[in-house]
Amino acid sequence: MRPPSDGTATTAVFVDDEPARLRIRLDRVAAGDRAALGALFVEFGDLVYRAALRLTGSEADAEDATQELFLRLPAAVRGFTGDASSFPGWIHRVAVRQALMQMRSGRRRREVDVDAVASLVAPTDDALNRLTLEAALARLSVEHRVVFLLKEVEGLSHAEIAELVGISVSNSEVRLHRARRELRDMLRGSR
């Protein structure tokens, strides 16, 4: 089921630049227009979901984080005072923050990926199989994985990571070094 159209396509006849159209759409979202919210989901749902999935490593968690974000978005966009062109960056950071909140809650929402279990414990083949970076990332501790992804993929500075994760800047740096080292060791060990 796809979200409904919010009618801004019609508006575009009169307002032909994308930032202005987005600004109108955000105003509608803030006013509680569900169609406008659906249109935002079409445009930014994948971005939000992907950011959450990368960090949480769980489809269920990523879905929950995306849902929470979009449910709260009508209220949250009222606090968005930047120009429309900065909205993608803004919502991306909110997605990261929402995913971290999801993880920080400590609430387990993981699916039992039994196929992954079976492959983890398969006899002797494991050590001979080459690891992918994705698999190696999944084996990092949550603390290390989060910092690595925030730095390398999301492009945040250590100061920003420290603020988001609630750790010191030096701790963020240490976690990044550790994550890189563990990843390198795992990937080398699988060759």
Added chain:
Amino acid sequence: MSGIRTRWHPSFDALSSHADSSTDAASSTRIGRHVSSCPECGNQVAEIHALGHAARAMTVAGAPPDLWARIEAAASASAGSVTRPQVHLAPADLSPPLSRRHRALALGATMLLTMLAIVALWPRPASLQAAGPSRLTFSPARPVPGGELRVRYQPLAADPKVERLVLVGRFARPAGLNPSRSGYRGRAHDQLADSLGELVPTADGSYVGRIRLPADFLAVSLTVLDPRRDGLDIDGAAPWMVIGGAPDGTPSLASYLAAQDTRTAWLYNGWRSLPRQGVDVADSLKRYFPAHPAGWAFTQSYGMSRGRFDLLRFFESAERKYAAMNDALWPQPSLDAERLHDMVAFARTIDEPWEAVRWAGRLAAQHPEDSRALADLAVSLHEIELRPTPAVGDSIRRWLPVLDQAYRRGPVPNAGYVDALHLAVRYGDSSTRALWTGRETANVAIANVWAMTARLAVDSADQARSQLRRHAEDACTLPPGRLPLASSVDEWRIRCELDRAISYSFLSSLTLRTGLARQALTEADSATVAMRRAEICALPHAHRAHALAALALGDTATALSDFVLAAAGYPSGVSRELESAEARLGGRFDRNAVAARLEEARRTIETCNAELRPRRQARARGRAG
């Protein structure tokens, strides 16, 4: 500590920092100049950059098509309509970085006041919180045997208010007497525990309760259960752990070691979380710094980060300790196996694999009959493999004869066989590879049995069979009054059935070795029944066992079908599975037919997984409430 290679080059952390510097800034630093002239360090920096590139290039799936429908339904259910103001929501919760600073200040002030209140009101020692975002706090921080433990639990703001929650817990026994830490029945979420008390709501939204501790209290693992909805809360990735002290309130080594002994592997951390033989950072901390406060309460996830951090600060003194012991012990002509094994573990703990190899080599040379000799040497050599070591093949090849001697004179089957086999396969010549792979029959099944079933203490295939049979036939029903320690009841049942399926699979393989093919087939059938109960679409172990039993009975068609299922169910091992099947079936292995059946089997498994996915997701959501 002369001879430790890491001193001659910048540390990995320094190279990692260097990799993050801008090109101009980096080239002018001392490390930058070193890197530009040192191919080894240059390669490491290139590897670090490559990791980042690869991470950014990873493809991640987009939002599932039905997610909007779910969001819309949730919006309608919770607020009637999203047009209604979200009065329960503080906009700052989703604020971008600019306003986050202000919220952080407010949050910090609130936390400070809360902490001051806790310190002022609660008895000393102050109630420390487990490192990380723990929401379960204890008082006193280091409870004494026979005393009382007060517990405060802070639920999520979104959690429904309930009349009572249950503290599910398991008291640790003295070190060495707790359930095995690895394998299927050793994981925290497979262990059973008791209801230790109730948590009741307070006016401030938290829940409080008390536990009377037994007179022999050492440590306790705790989780919080909402029994009405089979909902569970744990400390991120593992149960909360409270470690007791001596009666006079001082730290207790026995308590710490008992707690260590109960630490359990967590499924999603993969095999890296499995305890390595004799090597454990926290154990090292306690052994050499028994008064160190780290670890008074920890879990594998949060506490160990803290432990590692502390260990870094103490690393140099640990190295000095190691150097002193090395100087005192190495010249002695005769050392017992226990001491040699301890030095291997110590060297590995302080991240000095060559030192570990030195001691492990001596253990293998002087006590080749010791059951740890082969594993110590093989695993230490594997650590060498994981580092940027020039001519690593030559270095390891020299040790292959020593590994062979340790194997010949040590017990068979041998727990170190698999590690040694991998080294022989990677670095040995053809005759060495043939020698080690020829030992597979005597070892691999047993080694796998150990890995799979809580490291059964078995010396023979007969013992393994009897223990596996007990696991396999143990019905997945909770004993009256008992609860899973760290999983919902439904999750526990599914994992239990998976455990049974795998146990039956290995049981079937071992039975087949005794020539009882029909019985092996029956056991393999039982494995597939348990597999379905575990909501698994394909379990390579079960299909492989069924194939081998069918083949022994002359049923080639069934065997081929099962081999194909095993291959389809194990995507990363398809070629190995099919090569194995071809070797066993010989001329009856039709590659074209197999390729077509493989595709069909994959589709069947995909369809099955698609059908199960909503149930798995519904279970996950139901659990979370």
